[in-house]
Amino acid sequence: MQEALGILKKYWKHDAFRPLQNDIINSVLSGQDTFALLPTGGGKSICFQIPALMQEGICLVISPLVALMKDQVANLQKRDIKAVALTGSIRSExxxxxxxxxxxxxxxxxxxxPERLQSDWILERIKNLPINLIxxxxxxxxxxxxxxxxxAYLKISELKKHFPKIPFLALTATATARVKDDIVAQLQLQKPQFFQQSFARNNIAYMVFEVEDKLHRIQQILKKNPESSILYVRNRKSCLDIAAQLNSLNFKATYYHGGLSPKEKDKNMQLWMNEEAQVIVATNAFGMGIDKANVKTVLHIxxxxxxxxxxxxxGRAGRNGEKAFAVLLTSPSDALQAKSQFLTIxxxxxxxxxxYIKLCTYFQIAYGEGINEQFTFNLNHFCQKYSFPILKTYTAIxxxxxxxxxxxxxEFSEKITLQFLISSKEVIRYMSLNPNDEEIILAILRTYPGIYEMQTAFNLSLIAKKSNHKEAEIQAVLARLKEKEIIDYHAKNNDATIIFNEVREDERTINRVAKYLEKQNRLKIAQLDAVLFYINEKKTCKSTLxxxxxxxxxxKNCGICSYCITKTAKKTNYNLLTxxxxxxxxxxALSSREIQNNTKNTADDVIFVLQELxxxxxxxxxPNNKYTLKS
Known part of the structure; x- marks a missing residue:
C-alpha cells in the first residue's frame, strides 16, 4: 500500500491513514463491493478518492447534498485533481x-x-464512461x-446491470442494524466487505441538563471552557438573537445559517476557524465539510x-482526541415544543x-393531463391563496x-429581503409626512421587529393581507423607500420551478404512495421518541444510550457523561444546604441564581431544596421571582 500512502502524502499532506481507511481502500482495489460505516470526521471521502486516483478511469460519486458535492469538487480542484459536479443549476447544453x-x-x-440518474440521456452517457468505482x-x-x-436512491442499483464488474462503495456515518441490511439489499451489493468503526467517542462527555435559564448556563459553560465551540439552534432567528446576546455578554460570537449569502457564510466561518470568534451559533445548515480539530464544546439548546x-x-467536538463536551440543555416546555415542531408538520x-389536487387546480391541469408540464411556483402565494400552513405544505410537496x-x-427561498437604514424616529417622521404609506410601513414594522438591525426575509403576500393592500401597492412603497435611501431592499426571482412527472390521476396517484407516507410518519414519530428517551432517561449512561x-x-459506562458524574460526585448534604x-x-430576598452563587452548589441541588421548602x-x-421567608 505504499502507492496509496504516497498519494495521501502528495495530495493531502498526511503521513498515515485514519483507522479502517487502509482496509477499505484495499477492499475497493480488489474489486469487492464494500460497505463503510465511519462516524462523522472519520474521513469517508479519502476511501474512494485514493483508489480512484490509483486506477485508470473516472470515479462516479452519487451524493444528495449539492453543497457537499461543490465543497469536495473545489477541494479536489485545489489539489489539481480534475473533478466536476452535475448540480441542478446547470443547463442541459x-x-x-x-x-x-x-x-x-x-x-x-x-x-x-441520484435524481440525475433518472434522466435516460444522462444514464446513457454515463454508461459510456470509463468508470473505475461507484x-x-x-x-x-x-x-x-x-x-x-x-x-431516487432506489434507482442506483440499476447501475449494477451496466457495470457488473465495477465495485460499489456504500458510505454513511449513521446507520442502525436495520438500515445497514436495507442498504445492502436496495443497492444489490454482492458479498460486501463490511467496515465499521465503533460509534463510541470515548473523549466526548455527553451531557443533558435541565435548566431554568439556558442563557445563564451557556454563559457558565463557555466561561469554564473558553476554547472553540458550536451552539446549534433550530431556526435562523434564534441564530441571530443568541449570537447577539452572547456578544453583549462579552463572548466573541458569530453565526451561520442557510439564508446567508456565500460571502457572509465564508466570512463568519473564517472568524470561527481562525479563533477570532469563540463560538459559532448555527442551524443544521452548518457542518458539511467542517473539520476543526479543537472544538471543545458542542451545545444544543x-x-x-x-x-x-x-x-x-x-461528533464535531473533540476530533483532536482531547476531552470534549456535547451538551444538551432542556427545560420542561421543550418536549411539547419539539412535538409541535416536528409532528404537527x-x-x-x-x-x-x-x-396535490390544489396544485393541479392552481396550475389549471385537467384530469389525465399535465405530464412534463413545467411552472414557476411561489410557495407563500400558494399557501396564502388556499389558507394552507406553510411548513406542512412544504413537507407534503x-x-x-x-x-x-x-x-x-x-429549494424555496425568500424572494425579498430588506432593512431599514434610518432610525425609528426618522421613520415616524416620514410616515407623518406621507400618510398614504403609513399602514404598509406599520404592518412591516409590527411583523418584523428586527428589521432595523439586519437584512430580513420579507413575505410580500403576508404584508398585503395584514395591511389590506395589494401586493403591487406594497412594491410601489418599497421602491419609494429604497429611492429615498430609507431602506435597503433586494428583490430576487427565486421562485421554485415545479415539473409534473405524471398525468393527473388524483386519488390513484396519492393512494399509490400513501403507504410510504404512513411509514415515513411512523419513522419520524419513533425517531422523536428516541430523542425524548435519550433526554429523559436518568438511570443509564448517555454514551450507552x-x-x-x-x-x-x-x-462499560463512559464515566464522564451527565449520568456517570452523578455516580461519582460527592453527595450533597441537603440538611446543611437547607x-x-x-x-x-x-x-x-434572593433569586435561585443568587442563592446558587452564594452557596456554590449546583442549580439542580438548589432548586430541589427550594421546591421542598x-x-x-x-x-x-x-413577583420579581425572588424567594423570601414566609412570615
Missing amino acids: EMIDLLDNCQFGNYKFLYLS AIDEAHCVSQWGHDFRP QYPENIENYYQEA LPNTDFLKTI QFLDRQGILSLSQ ILDYFGEKAT KTILELLEKE LENNKLIIQ
Missing part, C-alpha cells in the same frame, strides 16, 4: 459539454445527485428506515429531530391528496418530489 469532458478530458471524479455517499438515504430516505443528526452534530394522506410525482428545481440506538453494546438557604433568606410552606416567591 452545459451538462453535455461537462460529460464530454468526463469522457475525453481525463477527469477523475464525476459527482451527481461511490454512494450518505447511503442511508436508500433505506426507507433511514433518517433521510430519498426514493433545542431538541434535535433524531439521534442520527444529534450524533453527527455532537407531518402531512397525512388526506392532506397530501388535498395539496417535498414528499411528492421524493416520490417522483413532481420535481422541484430548487447512543450506542444502544445504533445497535452497538457498551462494555439551613444555609434559610440563613441567607433571613437577611434578604415551598411545599412545606417555609418560603414564598415574590
Whole structure:
C-alpha cells in the first residue's frame, strides 16, 4: 500500500491513514463491493478518492447534498485533481459539454445527485464512461428506515446491470442494524466487505441538563471552557438573537445559517476557524465539510429531530482526541415544543391528496393531463391563496418530489429581503409626512421587529393581507423607500420551478404512495421518541444510550457523561444546604441564581431544596421571582 500512502502524502499532506481507511481502500482495489460505516470526521471521502486516483478511469460519486458535492469538487480542484459536479443549476447544453469532458478530458471524479440518474440521456452517457468505482455517499438515504430516505436512491442499483464488474462503495456515518441490511439489499451489493468503526467517542462527555435559564448556563459553560465551540439552534432567528446576546455578554460570537449569502457564510466561518470568534451559533445548515480539530464544546439548546443528526452534530467536538463536551440543555416546555415542531408538520394522506389536487387546480391541469408540464411556483402565494400552513405544505410537496410525482428545481427561498437604514424616529417622521404609506410601513414594522438591525426575509403576500393592500401597492412603497435611501431592499426571482412527472390521476396517484407516507410518519414519530428517551432517561449512561440506538453494546459506562458524574460526585448534604438557604433568606430576598452563587452548589441541588421548602410552606416567591421567608 505504499502507492496509496504516497498519494495521501502528495495530495493531502498526511503521513498515515485514519483507522479502517487502509482496509477499505484495499477492499475497493480488489474489486469487492464494500460497505463503510465511519462516524462523522472519520474521513469517508479519502476511501474512494485514493483508489480512484490509483486506477485508470473516472470515479462516479452519487451524493444528495449539492453543497457537499461543490465543497469536495473545489477541494479536489485545489489539489489539481480534475473533478466536476452535475448540480441542478446547470443547463442541459452545459451538462453535455461537462460529460464530454468526463469522457475525453481525463477527469477523475464525476459527482451527481441520484435524481440525475433518472434522466435516460444522462444514464446513457454515463454508461459510456470509463468508470473505475461507484461511490454512494450518505447511503442511508436508500433505506426507507433511514433518517433521510430519498426514493431516487432506489434507482442506483440499476447501475449494477451496466457495470457488473465495477465495485460499489456504500458510505454513511449513521446507520442502525436495520438500515445497514436495507442498504445492502436496495443497492444489490454482492458479498460486501463490511467496515465499521465503533460509534463510541470515548473523549466526548455527553451531557443533558435541565435548566431554568439556558442563557445563564451557556454563559457558565463557555466561561469554564473558553476554547472553540458550536451552539446549534433550530431556526435562523434564534441564530441571530443568541449570537447577539452572547456578544453583549462579552463572548466573541458569530453565526451561520442557510439564508446567508456565500460571502457572509465564508466570512463568519473564517472568524470561527481562525479563533477570532469563540463560538459559532448555527442551524443544521452548518457542518458539511467542517473539520476543526479543537472544538471543545458542542451545545444544543433545542431538541434535535433524531439521534442520527444529534450524533453527527455532537461528533464535531473533540476530533483532536482531547476531552470534549456535547451538551444538551432542556427545560420542561421543550418536549411539547419539539412535538409541535416536528409532528404537527407531518402531512397525512388526506392532506397530501388535498395539496396535490390544489396544485393541479392552481396550475389549471385537467384530469389525465399535465405530464412534463413545467411552472414557476411561489410557495407563500400558494399557501396564502388556499389558507394552507406553510411548513406542512412544504413537507407534503417535498414528499411528492421524493416520490417522483413532481420535481422541484430548487429549494424555496425568500424572494425579498430588506432593512431599514434610518432610525425609528426618522421613520415616524416620514410616515407623518406621507400618510398614504403609513399602514404598509406599520404592518412591516409590527411583523418584523428586527428589521432595523439586519437584512430580513420579507413575505410580500403576508404584508398585503395584514395591511389590506395589494401586493403591487406594497412594491410601489418599497421602491419609494429604497429611492429615498430609507431602506435597503433586494428583490430576487427565486421562485421554485415545479415539473409534473405524471398525468393527473388524483386519488390513484396519492393512494399509490400513501403507504410510504404512513411509514415515513411512523419513522419520524419513533425517531422523536428516541430523542425524548435519550433526554429523559436518568438511570443509564448517555454514551450507552447512543450506542444502544445504533445497535452497538457498551462494555462499560463512559464515566464522564451527565449520568456517570452523578455516580461519582460527592453527595450533597441537603440538611446543611437547607439551613444555609434559610440563613441567607433571613437577611434578604434572593433569586435561585443568587442563592446558587452564594452557596456554590449546583442549580439542580438548589432548586430541589427550594421546591421542598415551598411545599412545606417555609418560603414564598415574590413577583420579581425572588424567594423570601414566609412570615
